[in-house]
Amino acid sequence: MSEPNGEAPAGLPSGGAVGAAGRVRTIHVEALARVEGEGALHVRLEGDQVAAVRLEIFEPPRFFEAFLRGRSCHEAPDVTARICGICPVAYQMSAVHAVEDALGLAVDPAVRVLRRLLYCGEWIESHALHVFLLHAPDFLGYPDAVAMARDHKPIVERALAMKKAGNDLVAAVGGRAVHPINVRTGGFWRAPTRAELERLREPLRRGLEGALDGLRWAKGLPFPEHDFPCEYVSLRHPTEYPMNEGRLVSTAGLDVAVADFDASFEEVQVPHSTALHARRKGGGRYVTGPLARYALNFDRLTPVCQEAARDAGLGQVVTNPFKSLLVRLVEVAYAFEEALRLLDGYAPPARPYAEGPLRAGVGHACTEAPRGSLYHRYELAEDGTIVTARIVPPTAQNQASIEDDLRALLVRRLPQDDTDALRHECEQAIRNYDPCISCSTHFLKLHIERSP
Amino acid sequence: MTPPGAHGAHAGPVPRARGLVLGVGNRLGGDDAVGPLVCDRLRARLGLGPTDAPDAPDGGPGDRRGLRVEALAGAPIELSARWGPDDAVVLVDAARSGAAPGHVHRFDALAGPLPADVLAVSTHALGVAAGIELGRALDRLPRRLVVLAVEGARFEPGAAPTPAVLAVVDRVADLALRELLDAGDAGAPDAQEAGCTSTG
Numbered sequence: 001m002s003e004p005n006g007e008a009p010a011g012l013p014s015g016g017a018v019g020a021a022g023r024v025r026t027i028h029v030e031a032l033a034r035v036e037g038e039g040a041l042h043v044r045l046e047g048d049q050v051a052a053v054r055l056e057i058f059e060p061p062r063f064f065e066a067f068l069r070g071r072s073c074h075e076a077p078d079v080t081a082r083i084c085g086i087c088p089v090a091y092q093m094s095a096v097h098a099v100e101d102a103l104g105l106a107v108d109p110a111v112r113v114l115r116r117l118l119y120c121g122e123w124i125e126s127h128a129l130h131v132f133l134l135h136a137p138d139f140l141g142y143p144d145a146v147a148m149a150r151d152h153k154p155i156v157e158r159a160l161a162m163k164k165a166g167n168d169l170v171a172a173v174g175g176r177a178v179h180p181i182n183v184r185t186g187g188f189w190r191a192p193t194r195a196e197l198e199r200l201r202e203p204l205r206r207g208l209e210g211a212l213d214g215l216r217w218a219k220g221l222p223f224p225e226h227d228f229p230c231e232y233v234s235l236r237h238p239t240e241y242p243m244n245e246g247r248l249v250s251t252a253g254l255d256v257a258v259a260d261f262d263a264s265f266e267e268v269q270v271p272h273s274t275a276l277h278a279r280r281k282g283g284g285r286y287v288t289g290p291l292a293r294y295a296l297n298f299d300r301l302t303p304v305c306q307e308a309a310r311d312a313g314l315g316q317v318v319t320n321p322f323k324s325l326l327v328r329l330v331e332v333a334y335a336f337e338e339a340l341r342l343l344d345g346y347a348p349p350a351r352p353y354a355e356g357p358l359r360a361g362v363g364h365a366c367t368e369a370p371r372g373s374l375y376h377r378y379e380l381a382e383d384g385t386i387v388t389a390r391i392v393p394p395t396a397q398n399q400a401s402i403e404d405d406l407r408a409l410l411v412r413r414l415p416q417d418d419t420d421a422l423r424h425e426c427e428q429a430i431r432n433y434d435p436c437i438s439c440s441t442h443f444l445k446l447h448i449e450r451s452p
Numbered sequence: 453m454t455p456p457g458a459h460g461a462h463a464g465p466v467p468r469a470r471g472l473v474l475g476v477g478n479r480l481g482g483d484d485a486v487g488p489l490v491c492d493r494l495r496a497r498l499g500l501g502p503t504d505a506p507d508a509p510d511g512g513p514g515d516r517r518g519l520r521v522e523a524l525a526g527a528p529i530e531l532s533a534r535w536g537p538d539d540a541v542v543l544v545d546a547a548r549s550g551a552a553p554g555h556v557h558r559f560d561a562l563a564g565p566l567p568a569d570v571l572a573v574s575t576h577a578l579g580v581a582a583g584i585e586l587g588r589a590l591d592r593l594p595r596r597l598v599v600l601a602v603e604g605a606r607f608e609p610g611a612a613p614t615p616a617v618l619a620v621v622d623r624v625a626d627l628a629l630r631e632l633l634d635a636g637d638a639g640a641p642d643a644q645e646a647g648c649t650s651t652g
Contacts, residue, residue, distance in 0.1 A: 133529060145529070146582055149589035157590060160530065167530075178525065 041426060043406070048414060053407045055399055055430070068389040073099045073358075073380050077183045080376070080391065086129075089122035089170065090369030092183040093244055094376040094391075099185055101259075102363025102380045105356045110349035111187040112244070113342050117197075118173040118180070119243040119367070120339040124166030124207065125177075126370035127290075127328040127335075130434045131214070132159030135325050138428040139221040155217065162210045162332065165203040169339060172196055187353030197343055204343070208336035212308050215329045219312040223322045224425070226412075228405045230319075231280065232292030233397075235368055241300040241334055242293060242368050249296055250286065251317075258366040261375050267392065278397040285400035288372030289433065290327045291318055305334045321405060321432035328434075358384035369394050371434050395435045402433050470539045471519040471632040472594075476580050477546055478525060482611035483553070483604025486621065487544040488523035489613070493625040495521050519632070528580045532587030540596035542628040545580050546617075547601035554603060554616035556624060561597040598631050600624055 044052040064083055068076060076095040081088035093115060100107065132155065133145040142148040149156040167177035172192050174180025182188045233254065235246035248264065249255045256264050267276035279285050286292075295317040298306065309330045318327055360382045366375045372394025379388040409429050413422060473494055475487030494500075500521055522534065535541050547557055549567075559566055565588070566581040580599075587593050602624060605614045 129529070144582065146585040146589050149586055153590055156586070160533065160590075163530065164533065 041406070041430065043410065043426065045410070045414065050407050050410045050414070053403045053410065055403050055406075065389045065391055068378075068386045071386050073102065073378060073384045073386055074185050076376075076378060076386065076389070077185075078181070081179055081183075083391075083393075086126050087122060087369045087371070087374075088179045089118050089174065090367055090374045091376075091391075092174075092180065093119060093367040094365045094369075094374045095378075096183055096185060097244065097365030097367060098363040098376040098378050099380075100363065101365055102361040102378055103185070103356055103359060103384075104361070105186055105354055107187055107354050108349035108351065110191070110347060111353070113346055114173050114188060114191065114349075115244055116240075117339055117342050117346075118170060118183075120335040120342070121166045121169030121173065123243075123335040123370050124332055124339075125163055125170060126166075126434075127332045128159050128163040128166060130370075130431075131218070131325055131328050131332070132156060132162075135328075135431055135434070136218070136221070138424075138431060139223065139322075139325070155214075158210045158214070161203075162207045162214075165200070165207040165336075168203060169200055172200060184353055186355055187349065187351075189352065191348040191352040193348060194346060197346055201340065201343060204336050204339050208333060208340065211329055211333035211336055212304075215308050215312050215326065215333065218326055218329055221325070223320060223325075225320070226322055226409060226429075227319050228321050228401075228408055230401055230404075231283065231286040232295045233280075233286045233288050234292040234296045234373060235366060236296055237300065239300070241297050241338070244367050246366075248366060248373070250280075251292075251295060252280075252283070254280070258375070259364045261364060261366060261392070262377070262390075265375075265392070265397075267396070276392075276396055277400045278392060279400060285404060286397070287401045287433075288394050288397050289324070290331055290370075290372075291321065291324050292372065293368060294318060294327045294330065301330070301334055302337050304337060305330050308333055321429065324432050324434075358382065371395060372397060395433070398433050398435070402430060402435065405429060405432075470536070472535055472539050472541045473519075473521045473544065473628045473632075474531075474534060474541060475521075475523045475544045476528060476531075477523075480609055482606040482608055483602070483613050483617045484546045484607050485613050486546045486602045486604065486617050486624070488525070489618075489621050490544045490624045490628065491521050491523040493621055494628065497625070528583035529586060531580065531583030532590065532592040535594040535597075537592075537594060539594040540632055541594045541598070542631045543580065543584075543597065543599045544624060544628060545599065545601050546604040546607070548604060548607070551603040552616070553605040553614050554620045556620060556627065557599075557601040557603065558627075559599040559601065561599050562593060566599060600627055600631075 040055075042052065042054045043050070064080060068079060071079065076099055077092040080091040080095045083091050133148075136155075137144055137148045140148055140152070142151075145156065170180055171177045173182065173188070175182035175189075182190060231250050231252045231254075233248060233250045235242035235258075236249040237246035247255055247257055248261065254264060264281055265278055266281050267278050270277050277285075294301075294309075298309075298316040301309070309326075312326050312330070314323065314326055314330070318324070358380070360380055362377065362379045364375070364377045366373050368374075374394055375390070375392040377388075377390040378386055381387050406426060406429055409425065410422075413425060473491065475489070475491035477484040477487035479485045479488050498519065498521065524531075524534070531543075543561075547555075549557070551557070561584050565585060584593070584597070584599075602617060602620060604617055
């Protein structure tokens with residue numbers, strides 16, 4: 001059998017739908033759209049067996065961890081922010097918290113408020129884009145957001161308005177909407193005034209309404225019946241729905257400090273991907289992201305968001321990955337509500353950033369990127385130079401689970417004779433995880449290969 | 453024409469046309485940098501100052517008497533948020549269609565959908581063509597929208613732009629200005645001067 005390109009054996013057209021056990025089917029798809037980055041999915045079916053499912057990642061290792069070495073720890077937030085155009089705030093937050101951990105630097109409570117506001121903005125930007133423009137077209141049978149927009153103009157317009165409210169929040173706190181520039185060790189270069197943030201109140205209030213209306217609309221989407229129970233891992237904070245801080249907990253009973261990340265998780269190389277696969281030490285694959293955060297922190301959501309989740313038919317734990325769309329919307333609503341709450345109590349810090357002496361040490365941090373826990377670890381020399389850096393992005397952590405989820409889906413859907421439908425379901429199933437492949441990877445080709 | 457005050461400022465009795473040059477691309481993506489490079493060139497000529505102003509994704513919305521020049525690094529799906537209904541827009545992007553590097557494609561985006569496979573450079577699945585088509589679907593296209601797409605040869609992260617592409621940056625900057633001047637959409641004397649003194 002040809003591998004890995006899935007060339008059709010002689011006599012069978014590539015892309016042809018032959019189907020049925022005992023016959024050969026090869027599907028070669030050039031582009032798997034609507035995920036961030038480039039990669040490929042290779043599926044090999046042998047008769048009634050799913051012989052292989054590989055999420056292949058082509059991008060060469062990105063060397064961020066290597067080229068951080070020898071640089072000042074103060075550069076880590078801005079350098080790592082460039083890893084991703086969708087979740088730069090997550091990179092800045094994990095980096096700045098880890099550096100402050102290494103330096104033993106405490107920050108002003110108002111800085112903490114601003115960081116949480118910034119994170120709310122990124123969740124809104126990222127989730128609103130994914131839910132309405134990347135994920136919803138799957139359920140409505142449109143090839144993309146453009147086709148969807150022709151028939152659902154008000155929904156797409158409202159989604160863009162929500163995203164803009166998120167952009168404006170990130171710009172107000174972070175200095176600009178993409179790749180914010182205002183984050184620095186100890187706080188911010190400049191703290192926004194109350195008036196600057198107050199201008200956001202009305203768009204944020206409308207955004208909250210939009211998210212709740214969106215949830216009422218989205219609960220009627222045709223979600224495929226599918227269940228993928230697995231270990232969920234996320235941060236958990238004593239009082240808040242987690243963004244910047246907390247302990248790492250899991251549905252299988254894990255409960256450790258972030259500093260114990262390396263003792264609890266390991267990354268392994270697999271031949272078909274330039275992203276490392278993460279797994280629990282002594283355990284197996286796990287899932288991080290909205291489904292995990294929600295399942296482990298439902299009690300930390302506001303009453304409004306809990307009520308909205310119940311109204312959307314969600315239990316306190318959701319194991320159907322397709323319904324991650326609804327959970328993202330709950331998180332969008334939460335981020336709007338939380339931003340409004342933070343706005344109420346905001347007073348600029350006396351000084352926008354704290355300063356302290358440089359010192360040798362090791363710092364860890366984990367924060368909740370829109371797609372899941374993002375771990376950073378820095379080892380610093382006495383002069384604050386980075387000696388080693390380690391970055392474990394959420395998509396890399398989810399990669400093994402995405403493959404297993406697809407395997408489970410394929411086993412159930414194998415009788416499906418329509419290769420296009422099968423391909424579409426695989427793409428849709430990958431989008432359930434909103435993979436930020438450019439963080440861990442780069443995306444996009446889909447091969448389904450069938451052999452007797 | 454739009455009623456006065458509906459969008460943008462009007463300087464005098466003659467409704468001020470709004471010209472906008474948008475350069476889309478990744479500065480670190482080989483020939484994908486051509487859009488921002490054309491913006492750099494135009495901004496230098498027009499005295500608009502540095503491109504990395506903090507209020508735009510990658511490049512400031514320098515406004516000089518009705519002509520704005522903006523470089524965009526990302527979020528092309530929200531492209532239609534960058535312009536208003538009575539703007540005249542020239543969008544500069546990189547292309548990958550198989551033509552010779554440095555070849556400049558010109559599309560009138562108001563005449564019909566763009567060939568999506570030509571502008572397939574972005575690593576983001578939703579590229580410039582999708583951003584424009586979303587604007588069309590939402591009735592959010594500007595009064596005029598011309599796309600100048602420069603054929604590139606390499607797009608690897610960290611690669612330098614190819615000489616053939618660098619060689620046309622000046623000419624594309626000219627073409628972009630001419631598109632606006634010829635239609636009376638860049639009425640600023642500065643813009644006229646900049647257009648006239650450039651190499652052709």
